Amino acid sequence: DAGVTQSPTHLIKTRGQQVTLRCSPISGHKSVSWYQQVLGQGPQFIFQYYEKEERGRGNFPDRFSARQFPNYSSELNVNALLLGDSALYLCASSLAQRRTHEQYFGPGTRLTVT
Amino acid sequence: DAKTTQPPSMDCAEGRAANLPCNHSTISGNEYVYWYRQIHSQGPQYIIHGLKNNETNEMASLIITEDRKSSTLILPHATLRDTAVYYCIVEGTTSGTYKYIFGTGTRLKVLA
Secondary structure (H helix, E strand, O other): OOOOEEEOOEEEEOOOOOEEEEEEOOOOOOEEEEEEEOOOOOOEEEEEEEOOEEEEEOOOOOOEEEEEOOOOOEEEEEOOOOHHHOEEEEEEEEOOOOOOOOOEEOOOEEEEEO | OOOOEOOOEEEEEOOOOEEEEEEOOOOOOOOOEEEEEEOOOOOOEEEEEEOOOOEEOOOOEEEEOOOOOEEEEEEOOOOHHHOEEEEEEEOEEEOOEEEOOOOOOEEEEEEO
16 A cells, blocks of 8 residues: 655755645545654644644744645645745644544655755 | 653664653643654654553554653664654644644664
């Protein structure tokens, strides 16, 4: 079975530009979460989507937005990029929103903002 | 606002048990403890989780103290491939949403 897939693998953008990152969850998983991981730190929660609705948001500015599609795939959008947005962006899927379901992480998209 | 504290690094000899501690003194009665590991900037990998009772699976054992304020992840026979950053996570709840709050983890180095 395919795991969580993310695209692109690497991305280089310039300050002020916009970026879209994509995530395909494991088949049958309806919940997708996004995390930002800056070098040397643990992942930081950005968003959770379940059944195409936003169910949670972390402490990130409005420049960050996301959506989930009918096939449960998801996109993370970041506008007006800053140097500090350089990070590994991780997507995780789970069967449901319930706490007893573990999350499965994708390999991430490494974003570099210059 | 991480809810867990872990030692920043640990070493373990190959073939020996690795015992990774975690403090979560503010845990609520219905919050689970999860353990994940991350190998060299790959996505974190689920290991195990528990609420009150000790848990064991094919990867590891999780020992949770009776007061639930701390736990220990045990890798019974560590191998070089177990070298990774190990995260102990207690979920946070905001407006009904359960989210993982990662700390900085423990960097485990398994030595040959």
